[in-house]
Amino acid sequence: MTALTNLTMASALDGLAKKEFTAVELAEAHVRAVESARPFNIFITETPDAALSMAKASDERRAKGEAGPMDGLPIAVKDLFCTKGIATTAGSKILDGFMPEYESTVTSQLWRDGAVLLGKVNLDEFAMGSATITAHQGETVSPWSPGQPGQWDRKIVAGGSSGGSAAAVAARVALGATGTDTGGSIRQPAGYTGTVGIKPTYGRCSRWGIVAYASSLDQAGPMTRTVEDAAIMLRSMCGFDPKDSTSVDLPVPDFRAALTGDIRGLRIGIPKEYRVEGLSAEIDALWTQGIEWLKDAGAVPVEISLPHTKYALAAYYIIAPAEASSNLARYDGVRYGLRVEGGSLAEMYENTRGAGFGKEVQRRILVGTYVLSAGYYDAYYNKARQVRTRIKWDFDEAFKSCDVILTPTAPSTPFAIGEKMDDPVQMYLNDVFTVPINLAGLPGLSVPAGQGADGLPLGLQLIGRPFDEETLLRVGQVVEKAANVTALPPFMA
Amino acid sequence: MSLDKATVAKIAHLARIKVPDGELESLAGELSQILTFVEQLNEVDTTDVPPMTSVAAQKLRRRVDAVTDGGYTPQVLSNGPETAEGFYVVPKVVE
Known part of the structure; x- marks a missing residue:
């Protein structure tokens, strides 16, 4: 029998239904995997007791x-989702102690x-980053880092x-995990770890109770080892929620x-503008191979044009920091988390936020504050929102x-x-293919x-029409089967 | 666009983030890099293009303006660094 931690969600559901193992056995195997990894x-917070009692x-x-549609399946949750009675940190010192x-x-x-x-798993502070560092x-x-755990030459x-x-999904620590995606934060790590990640259409998943980064771009989605598992988990995550004013009232397929x-x-x-400078030959x-796989399955490739692709990152790095500077104003040392005392209220705010936010978060708040400040609002923020409209129009046309x-x-x-690590702009380029999809609100x-x-993983991205996750997943599974990736990470729990 | 130290100090104050004087110079460099990067947007013709306000093709829903829930003072205050008698406590604001 396959190790319980190496099952897909679909096969674990089968095994549970056929009484080959219990949810408690499945949870115990995964709790051991969490420890070994x-x-x-x-993990930021391990919850073995919750796992066993839920199982x-x-x-x-x-x-x-x-039994429900995901009954007994052990998952990890990004530490950006509020969980009642379980610490939620967003990877930030400023949420120290927040329950x-x-x-x-x-x-x-x-x-x-x-x-x-x-348990709750690691992320870039407030989801601002492309590397979880x-x-x-x-x-x-x-x-996927080569070598023995703890003795790596290169930490990938x-x-x-x-x-x-x-990492939890790739290392066989969890059958699936929740992610959030503001500019590629589900799809890029999925690509980097040989896993499947879907960011649904903006409005599909409720944002209520997720620590906000950039509200007009944030969407939650599942990360799994197969497309079928992504379909299973996505169905549970989606659905109309009156508590999120941007949640869309559509039936969940x-x-x-x-x-x-x-x-x-x-x-x-096939967008010709995605053949960017610096795209590696492999x-x-x-x-090109992906196009061939889809052709072999009877699909028809057509060249399309998304002329404003090259401006997406620049628009994103105005809009996202602008929204972040507003969203993160709430961390002021008064209502939750860290407080660093000061002589006055204003000094207390400044001390708390200076000590509580990391460097990248501070950079983005400052950029956001600047582009929203008097005299620069039109030149930066409105210009970026106009470019965002043009990017959306490009997709509508395509x-x-x-x-x-x-x-x-x-x-x-x-x-x-x-x-x-030295140049923030260089780091931002990781998201060049994923950011336009958030700006246009599309599923990816x-x-x-x-x-x-x-020897490290490579992923292909599929982009769909609004609310057409079904076609996206169907084509995704064809790619998955044709690629038939058999390489495994050097470490599996 | 290149920002000087004084501008960065002003933005940091607006954002209520204490930045040590010794870090203003390097921060000015990093922020200038980002602002230079985003200046390429000026190449895009946006004449008569509306700024996007909502990516979803729907209007924001309105809810009934009514009290539907409440009475959670202890829960609301439970994470406050300093609270007393049903309130958050902050440094003295009015002399």
């Missing part, structure tokens, strides 16, 4: 014939459907900001039923001649911790598709 610094309750439900009194809508739906919590609790190391990044989620494998006649858009080759778009997920294989999926010459 500690050198990778994946016990799951077995009881199943015995009564009341939510409420549960985020997305996690409450996962528990409603029977999922089991293993900026959290107050330290950096996460990818299970897991991507970010949902790097703890990606059975995404798994959409995985028919039949993509005959579908038009696959990624270009993989992209989807007149195609049904789904295929691109690489990231411009290179993952780098090592310590590389690319990253599927593992191969390895680079360095």
